[in-house]
Amino acid sequence: MSFFKKIFSKEKKETLDKGLEKTKTNFFDKLSKAVAGKSKVDDDVLDNLEEVLVASDVGVNTTLKIIERIEARVAKDKYVGTEELNKILREEIAGLLSETNLGNETEFKIPEIPNDVNGNKMPYVLMVVGVNGVGKTTTIGKLASQFKKQGLKVVLGAADTFRAAAIDQLQVWADRTDVPIISQEMGSDPASVAFDTLTSAVKQGADVVIIDTAGRLHNKVNLMNELTKIKRVMQKVVADAPHDVLLVLDGSTGQNAFEQAKQFTKATEVTSLAVTKLDGTAKGGVVIGISDQFKIPVKYIGVGEGIEDLQVFNKHEFVDSFFK
Numbered sequence: 001m002s003f004f005k006k007i008f009s010k011e012k013k014e015t016l017d018k019g020l021e022k023t024k025t026n027f028f029d030k031l032s033k034a035v036a037g038k039s040k041v042d043d044d045v046l047d048n049l050e051e052v053l054v055a056s057d058v059g060v061n062t063t064l065k066i067i068e069r070i071e072a073r074v075a076k077d078k079y080v081g082t083e084e085l086n087k088i089l090r091e092e093i094a095g096l097l098s099e100t101n102l103g104n105e106t107e108f109k110i111p112e113i114p115n116d117v118n119g120n121k122m123p124y125v126l127m128v129v130g131v132n133g134v135g136k137t138t139t140i141g142k143l144a145s146q147f148k149k150q151g152l153k154v155v156l157g158a159a160d161t162f163r164a165a166a167i168d169q170l171q172v173w174a175d176r177t178d179v180p181i182i183s184q185e186m187g188s189d190p191a192s193v194a195f196d197t198l199t200s201a202v203k204q205g206a207d208v209v210i211i212d213t214a215g216r217l218h219n220k221v222n223l224m225n226e227l228t229k230i231k232r233v234m235q236k237v238v239a240d241a242p243h244d245v246l247l248v249l250d251g252s253t254g255q256n257a258f259e260q261a262k263q264f265t266k267a268t269e270v271t272s273l274a275v276t277k278l279d280g281t282a283k284g285g286v287v288i289g290i291s292d293q294f295k296i297p298v299k300y301i302g303v304g305e306g307i308e309d310l311q312v313f314n315k316h317e318f319v320d321s322f323f324k
């Protein structure tokens with residue numbers, strides 16, 4: 001490993017540790033109360049553990065899976081001391097997350113997109129969905145910055161034309177990261193903005209296009225129609241666009257994030273997830289539950305407001321940081 005990579009990894013780890021601090025403190029405080037006065041893991045301890053996991057927003061289904069596995073181990077080993085519970089829990093959570101090959105990435109990277117039939121360079125198209133306020137714009141800005149740092153040519157598309165503020169906020173990030181942005185006035189057709197963005201990106205020979213969209217969940221049919229139309233129109237320019245549909249979820253909303261994931265996956269095909277605002281919350285367990293339940297990769301996690309505070313989600317790093 002290079003010297004710089006080592007430094008970066010150390011910084012990444014520190015940010016992750018700091019970002020998960022609230023979740024961790026809350027979780028381990030509750031866990032120690034759950035085993036207080038007990039020397040072995042019995043039904044009482046398991047009941048308490050179940051409550052702790054649910055209270056940490058791991059989600060009911062995933063909690064039940066974890067409890068079942070611990071029960072099986074306790075039954076097998078006959079006597080499991082409460083001091084071992086931490087270790088067992090860590091192993092079972094890591095095991096659960098390892099059952100899919102998701103969450104193994106360590107770096108921001110995008111696949112190469114083949115040229116079109118005429119030999120034109122095609123960009124990687126990332127469409128970003130999610131309700132207002134979850135950190136969508138910030139995540140787009142942070143991603144643009146990461147890709148640009150790798151020397152990639154990035155273009156942003158302001159296809160959330162529902163609110164003027166959304167266009168303005170994306171413009172702020174475009175200025176901050178010095179990345180071109182394609183926008184039209186508020187109220188214009190989002191599909192038209194997406195079309196313009198892709199056309200411009202192809203003309204510029206761009207590597208990555210990030211399209212912001214409006215996420216109005218209160219009308220699922222409209223949302224579905226809008227996203228379907230954006231996709232259809234984009235495909236007139238880049239045949240297999242979008243290559244990734246990233247749903248941004250606010251981790252601090254806990255179970256609400258699960259609910260949004262359910263709604264969006266019904267409205268469109270979501271291919272990856274970003275869970276933001278983990279730093280300000282004790283609900284970080286939501287990442288474990290969401291990874292387990294949706295079988296859609298959590299690709300990115302937000303652990304702060306700064307441009308560097310978006311991390312590629314790696315389940316091993318996450319579990320390590322959580323149980324440290």
Ligand SMILES: Nc1nc2c(ncn2[C@@H]2O[C@H](COP(=O)(O)OP(=O)(O)OP(=O)(O)O)[C@@H](O)[C@H]2O)c(=O)[nH]1
Binds near residue numbers: 169309
């Ligand atoms: N602490 C923390 N704050 C974050 C994170 N990600 C985003 N935020 C903040 O969350 C707030 C909302 O983020 P936006 O990016 O504006 O959210 P949005 O989903 O685009 O919402 P609209 O702009 O209202 O559509 C901003 O104040 C961000 O700085 C994160 O990982 N940690």
